[in-house]
Amino acid sequence: MRTRKDAAMRAGTATGMALVLALGMAACGGDDDSDNPPETPAATGELVIWGDVNRAEVLNQFKAQIEADLGVTVTIEEIAEDQQTTFVTAAQQGAGPDVMIGAHDWIGNLVQNGTIDPVQLTEDQLAGFPQVAIDAVTFEGQTYGVPYALENLALIRNTDLAPEAPATVEELVATGQQLQDDGEVSEILCLQVGDQGDTYHIYPWYTSGGGYLFGTTPDGGWDPSDLGVGTDESKAAFERIRELGEAGVGALKRSISGDNAIPMFAEGECAFLVSGPWAVNDIKTAGINYDISPVPPFEDGEPAQPFVGAQVFFVASGGENKAVAQEFVVNYLTSPELAVALYEIEPRPPALTAALQQVQGEDPDLAKFLAAAENGVPMPSIPEMAAIWGPFGTAEAAIVGGADVDEAVDAAAEAISEQIG
Amino acid sequence: MSGARLAWWREVGWRHIVAVLAIGFALFPIVFVVSAAINPLGTLSSTGIVPTGASGDNFVELLTDTSFVRWFVNSMLIASVASAAAVFISVLAAYVFSRMRFRGRRAGMLALLLIQMFPQFLAIVTLFLMFTTITDYWPAIGFNTPTGLILLYLGGALGVNTWLTKGFLDTIPKEIDESATVDGASHAQVFFRIMLPLVTPILAVTALLVFIATINEFLIANVFLTRDSSKTLTVGMYGLIAGQRNANFGIFAAGTLLTAIPTVLVFQFLQRYIVHGLTAGAVKG
């Protein structure tokens, strides 16, 4: 036992020595001349970035470059699931990262938990982004984070089956039905609904039918006290969706879900697919000839507005290296180099206009997706949006299945307003 | 001849039929995964069980583009250590619960059962808080370390497994250890020399159960392991399908199949202990 204790003591001393050595080395590192090439490990600052798996992977390929440019040690960690909750929980415990990558619609919740800081972008920096991207990261008049990629829904069609882009929903359905009658396809349209509905994918037609989710405040923000679900407009919109559903023409089906919509299109089971940039890879792999156009509106309806989502770099309030984080997010990410590089690794439309212009020559799909975003609105980032998804989707699924519109919409409206409280 | 065949059918043949049917039920969804794994499109396509093509692309991509091998090694390490330790801890307790009588025995056993009935996902927030502190003090057992995760899993080592082992110990006649005690053996000697060898089958079962449960555990590991190099299979693989709207499903399916291999091997290895561990002579004492 004595020897054990001694061993432990030695181990403890050794640890202490190692610590002293490390600190000493760090101090020496700090003494390096400032004109040293940044490649040398003079970096003593640190930057911890969290993202989901894809983002982390992409950034990891860029790690050396960022380290060289910023002169700090960069650690990139990936959170497989529940990134937002994990980040909020970790940040609150003081164990969070310096920079978080996430979707812009988290902002409301992140702010209500005090986990992210606003960033100060100059006029020039702001002008580098399309308005919709800036709107997406603006919350209560402040800019929270820098967007780097945008994504939104569009209509993707199989050009061998449907050479012309339909201008209206009615045209789309007519073409789809024709192809179905001819035995070319088995489904009129692939738009994911699923048993629980899908608010995101039905939203363009909900707006085209005249519906809205939240009113807007005078300064352009969302107004949670003005709930659009349950209004006559929303019921009218759902009537039109019902006509497209299983009790109507059968263009919308609950059996088409996020699991099978893209594969079915890729296998030629349907000529039309409502989806986003993430679908393109599979379609290319399958060798389908395709084209991309905006999601069409109803013939006599309002414009069909897809949600525009932005991927954003946030500066964490609780980070230990906030100045470095700000430097990275505000001054480094607003230049097109990284945005282009990120695009090259994962082809999502860059939010930065300059970067987009650089890359859209090689990829015509980008401009088409962007054109489809013209009518789009940023997905509401207020925390109240969380109460929408469930009940709205349930109502949508019920109505697509043929349920009574008034009953389903009223129930959804009641559930949502109770949740918002 | 036909009489013998009839007897064979009554004794053995029907068992084959039932077993094949049961395997059909067991493998039905797994065939689906196999189909997705060799489908070059790599999607969870529900349109058919026959893939549109066959290739090993998904496996190649899995092994080259992701840290699958690393995750695999991590999982094996964590699951092996955790299951060995958990089995030992639970058999210690089971021995006491089965062979000794002391105050609080029944209450203790009941408490073991009840504590595990609390909905786990809420406790995640608390575990996070705990390990934030632990990481500050002792990084060696903090976040992103296998040691910390194993310790965390061992928190549940007492519980159902103890019950399982205790139930088995109860069926071993008391005369065996009583005679040893009379012969002058200490309680530790009785436990290590006599009881442990007798309970190998159930130790093997418990080890397998813990091994599988650890490999499949996701909720805690997801929060606990954030560095790619420290991830386990489930966390790493979940990342393949999370957020990418089914684009990686082929690779994921390939990974799912590969994940099952060690479990099957461990089962294969433990099978003989499970089935032949008890010799009749030992039981009769």
Added chain:
Amino acid sequence: MRTPRTTSPVSVTGLVVKAVLLGVVAAIALWAAFPLIEARAWVGLAILLVTTAGISYLYLSRRHVPAKYLVPGTLLLLAFQVFPVLYTVSTAFTNFGDGHRGSKQDAIESIQTGSVRQVPDSAEYTLSIATTGDPATGPLVFLLRDPATDQLFVGDPDGLSPLPAEDVTVGLDGRIREAAGYTILSVGQAGARSQEITELAVPTDRGAILASGLSRAYEGRALRAYDPGCDCIVDADTGQRWYADPEQGSFVAETGEELVPGWRVNVGWRNFTRVLTDDRVSGPFLSTLMWNFAFAFGSVFCSFALGVFIALVLHSDRLRGRTIYRMMLVLPYAMPAFAMLLVWRDMFNTDFGLINRLFGWDVDWLGTPWTARLSVILVNTWLGYPYMFLITLGALQAIPRELTEAARIDGAGPWHAFRRVTLPLLLVALTPLLIASFAYNFNNFNAVFLVTGGGPFPADSPLAGATDLLITYTYRLAFGGSGAQYGFAAAVSVYIFLIVALVSAITFRRTRQQEEVFR
């Protein structure tokens, strides 16, 4: 009943092992103590010391034999299960959740930082971080240049002063590269002092010059500030006030408007009473509870029945290929459960699912209440039977074959032999596991959430679905609104726990006599 003799002989090996193990414990304790002493965490240190002393006493003493076997597991259990559960339960008495996570101080800081805006029409500066002393420790200053006017400044906590242009070299990026009397920090050096840079505010007439990263600075001003006098937040522009409300844990204006974030406060039994009084919770409670019991019981019963049946079928020496059969049958257990749940969900698809295609049916499996319930039980049986199969396989070994054979010689058919001999013996060993399995399935969140999401939902009530368990239902309530409500969720969990625990304890008591029979 009986305790082993405490005067049993002591072997040399035993002593050595004991000494080594205690040495390891001491070593670990020592290792763990260093950081605690360093951080002056005396409570933690005290706990550590007491635990270590307790362990040493226990294993050196010759008494408390049962405790010697129980302590290793119990310590881990206390640390990683009991403590988290108790802590979680304690949050049920708070408003802990999104918007109310941290302390009041955190909330104030966050509100103030969040309200910092650039002063209208103020200049934007390029920034270089410098010091008059050592780069690692010297006092920091901001070297600023206004690119619009080419004016140069040096800023420190006392204020802004002009910098003579002749002593300064400006780089290509418009930032000051050299300045006489100052050492300019490299990015790496500056990065290392990130915290200080963030905290440095150079006061000006209209606000303060703050760094925006390491290369730019702006003149900003916090629009909202905390005033301890009125315990409120005051908006500098409009004069509006938000008063601290210790009941709600947030700053509330007279109009009722709340500022975010709030902070965490104790709310007493409010979460518990809300479960009982809120119609949304208590309304569908009874029907959900009934189904919850049916689901847990059905899952356990089906998987147990199937597992035992298959185990018995394979329990024959004359059966060839048993090894292969067994391996195949365990496969469902070897696959990651969440992946298989998703696969099953797809197989139930009405139009494209494998099940309907294979059998030529047109059943809307997950779309109608009873088929959906049947589906989740079927899936759960598939997932659960290998477990039952495995433990039965183990338990069957413990049942002497002579017993079953004796019964059959007495003229009982195989069914009777099973009912009278095998099953009772199996149940003795497995009842606690069945109870545990019941409890597990009672809260089997994934099995329901990933397959049906709790649906199908009746059109007139989108919150309570036909396959909803209490836990999935609670999850939607607690996390579906404008953020997670952990406090409330914890309160509901306590109720759920009480129900399961009560049922289990009653069942457990009833097995007591059974157990004693076989002792």
